[in-house]
Amino acid sequence: xxxxxxxxxxxxxxxxxxxxxxxxxxxxxxxxxxxxxxxxxxxxxxxxxxxxxxxxxxxxxxxxxxxxxxxxxxxxxxxxxxxxxxxxxxxxxxxxxxxxxxxxxxxx
Numbered sequence: 001x002x003x004x005x006x007x008x009x010x011x012x013x014x015x016x017x018x019x020x021x022x023x024x025x026x027x028x029x030x031x032x033x034x035x036x037x038x039x040x041x042x043x044x045x046x047x048x049x050x051x052x053x054x055x056x057x058x059x060x061x062x063x064x065x066x067x068x069x070x071x072x073x074x075x076x077x078x079x080x081x082x083x084x085x086x087x088x089x090x091x092x093x094x095x096x097x098x099x100x101x102x103x104x105x106x107x108x
Contacts, residue, residue, distance in 0.1 A: 005040045007082035009094040012038055015071055020102035024050070031102050040093035042078030072099045 018033035028050045036043050076092035085094070 005080075005082055005093060007085040007089075007092075007094045009096065010039060011096045012098065014038075015098045015100050017100050018046070022102070033099060033102075035099075037076040037078055037093060037095050037097065039095040040076060040078060040080065040082065042076070042080045042093065044076060044078040044092070046074045046077050046099070048072055048074075070101055072101050073097070074099060 016035060016038065018035035020031055020033045022029050023032055024030035030050065031048045032045060033048070034043070034045045074097050076095040076097060078093060079091055080093070082093040085092070
C-alpha cells in the first residue's frame with residue numbers, strides 16, 4: 001500500500017503494459033495481469049476471462065471490446081484505502097485504465 005490518496009473516477013488514456021500470465025485451460029484461458037496503477041501508484045492485479053459477461057448498461061469495464069482487441073479495459077483494482085470510495089466498489093482508486101493485451105511485447 002502507498003500513502004492515502006483520494007478516490008476519484010479519472011480516465012488514464014495511455015496504454016499500460018502489465019505482466020501477463022495465462023491460467024485456466026486451453027479451451028477457457030484466464031489472463032492474470034499484474035502491474036501498478038499510474039494514478040495512485042498502488043500494485044494491482046486484474047483477471048480477464050475468455051468469456052466476457054455483458055455489462056448491464058454497456059461498456060467494456062474489466063474487459064475487451066473484441067477477442068483480438070489490442071487494448072483491454074479495467075478499473076484500478078488495488079487494495080489500498082481511497083476515500084470516499086463508494087460502498088459498492090470493493091477496490092481501487094477509481095482510475096479507468098487501458099492495458100496492452102497479452103502477447104503485445106509486454107512480458108506475457
